[in-house]
Amino acid sequence: MADKPRIKLPKEAKKGEIIQIKTLVSHLMESGQRKDAQGKPIPRKIVNKFACEFNGKPVFSCALEPAISANPYIQFDARIDEEGTFKFAWTDDDGSVVAAEEKIALKG
Amino acid sequence: MSIRYVSLAGLAMAALVLSAIAASGQEAERKGIPAPPGHVFQTIISGYQFRTKETRALQDDDLENPGFLAVERAADVWKAVDGSEGKSCMSCHGEAETTMKGVGAAMPKWSEKLNKPVNLEQQINICRTEHMKAQPWAFKSNELTDMTTFVRSQSRGMPVAVKTDGPMSPWFEKGKEIYYTRVGQLDLACASCHEKNNGKFMRADFLSQGQTNGFPTYRLRDQRLIPLHERFEGCMFDVRGVPYKPLSDEFLALEVYVAWRGIGLPVETPSVRN
Numbered sequence: 001m002a003d004k005p006r007i008k009l010p011k012e013a014k015k016g017e018i019i020q021i022k023t024l025v026s027h028l029m030e031s032g033q034r035k036d037a038q039g040k041p042i043p044r045k046i047v048n049k050f051a052c053e054f055n056g057k058p059v060f061s062c063a064l065e066p067a068i069s070a071n072p073y074i075q076f077d078a079r080i081d082e083e084g085t086f087k088f089a090w091t092d093d094d095g096s097v098v099a100a101e102e103k104i105a106l107k108g
Numbered sequence: 109m110s111i112r113y114v115s116l117a118g119l120a121m122a123a124l125v126l127s128a129i130a131a132s133g134q135e136a137e138r139k140g141i142p143a144p145p146g147h148v149f150q151t152i153i154s155g156y157q158f159r160t161k162e163t164r165a166l167q168d169d170d171l172e173n174p175g176f177l178a179v180e181r182a183a184d185v186w187k188a189v190d191g192s193e194g195k196s197c198m199s200c201h202g203e204a205e206t207t208m209k210g211v212g213a214a215m216p217k218w219s220e221k222l223n224k225p226v227n228l229e230q231q232i233n234i235c236r237t238e239h240m241k242a243q244p245w246a247f248k249s250n251e252l253t254d255m256t257t258f259v260r261s262q263s264r265g266m267p268v269a270v271k272t273d274g275p276m277s278p279w280f281e282k283g284k285e286i287y288y289t290r291v292g293q294l295d296l297a298c299a300s301c302h303e304k305n306n307g308k309f310m311r312a313d314f315l316s317q318g319q320t321n322g323f324p325t326y327r328l329r330d331q332r333l334i335p336l337h338e339r340f341e342g343c344m345f346d347v348r349g350v351p352y353k354p355l356s357d358e359f360l361a362l363e364v365y366v367a368w369r370g371i372g373l374p375v376e377t378p379s380v381r382n
Contacts, residue, residue, distance in 0.1 A: 004180070008171045026177045070331040071174040 005100050012105040013080040024073045031066035049091040055084035144371050154373050155316035167380040175326035175378025182258030191242025212260030213375050214269050228256050247354045253333050257324045260377040270367040283365025292349025319370035322379025
């Protein structure tokens with residue numbers, strides 16, 4: 001999963017406005033339930049945790065389970081009270097973390 | 109006696125009105141474009157129109173569309189040098205956003221040098237072996253499918269404009285013959301499903317008219333992009349026939365013919381399908 005995650009949120013928002021955040025990360029999400037051509041189980045490899053923080057405070061997080069499709073797409077809302085930085089992190093089964101950041105400014 | 113006739117007629121009228129409403133409702137939902145002259149259909153309808161609104165929404169939003177992961181990957185490969193000539197795709201073609209516009213919409217195209225049509229996958233590999241002196245990518249490999257998707261997506265929204273006259277016409281005729289030839293244990297031709305029965309349910313899905321404007325398509329079932337010839341193979345396998353080989357002359361002829369059947373439809377690559 002060398003690809004950059006895809007994140008979409010507005011560049012700026014009014015104070016108190018509720019914005020929508022869309023994320024999509026490229027990942028195989030191998031469930032561990034499948035078998036290869038030789039009949040051996042393919043080891044599980046999924047992104048098991050997603051978390052989003054805003055200025056160090058948690059906004060949204062979730063645990064992902066094996067039934068979730070490849071390239072998981074996650075969408076959620078957040079209320080903006082101050083300008084700052086969103087930090088996103090996807091934690092893989094092998095412990096590696098894909099991290100990304102997006103800034104948002106206050107309008108007017 | 110006469111009263112009974114009247115009521116029967118009334119019922120028949122009601123049934124007619126009802127079926128007319130049902131038909132118009134479906135027509136309104138599936139928008140098509142007028143077919144080219146000589147086509148069997150009055151209107152040709154993209155496979156997009158046969159999908160649920162959730163699947164269509166997935167295709168419409170570039171961020172949600174998982175096919176765009178391939179486009180982004182290939183955009184980097186476009187600039188990467190490969191092979192002994194020290195060239196990248198960009199060395200010859202420049203910015204794909206301008207130079208590749210419309211290229212994918214006109215494929216397969218006649219090649220004077222090879223004296224046969226070539227499709228986009230083959231053209232990419234010709235560039236790699238002849239100009240870059242690099243290894244060709246295998247069919248179905250992520251690299252080839254990604255690059256095909258990337259180049260074709262530069263023609264997004266442009267009408268499919270494949271040429272079928274001149275030297276292409278024998279290939280067109282050959283493709284037409286394959287389209288109408290029944291094969292396999294189930295004894296079905298392409299036309300049996302996509303011409304005679306499109307819009308009806310097969311298993312849990314609607315049969316489309318079988319257009320090529322969305323390929324390579326991201327199939328939710330496979331969770332990856334599927335190139336056209338793999339789809340051809342899949343169809344032939346499903347009717348329990350022995351498929352032709354991908355990139356074979358037979359499939360190339362079929363691609364020419366099927367592309368013509370969807371001529372004028374906007375290129376949707378990368379589209380999202382079930």
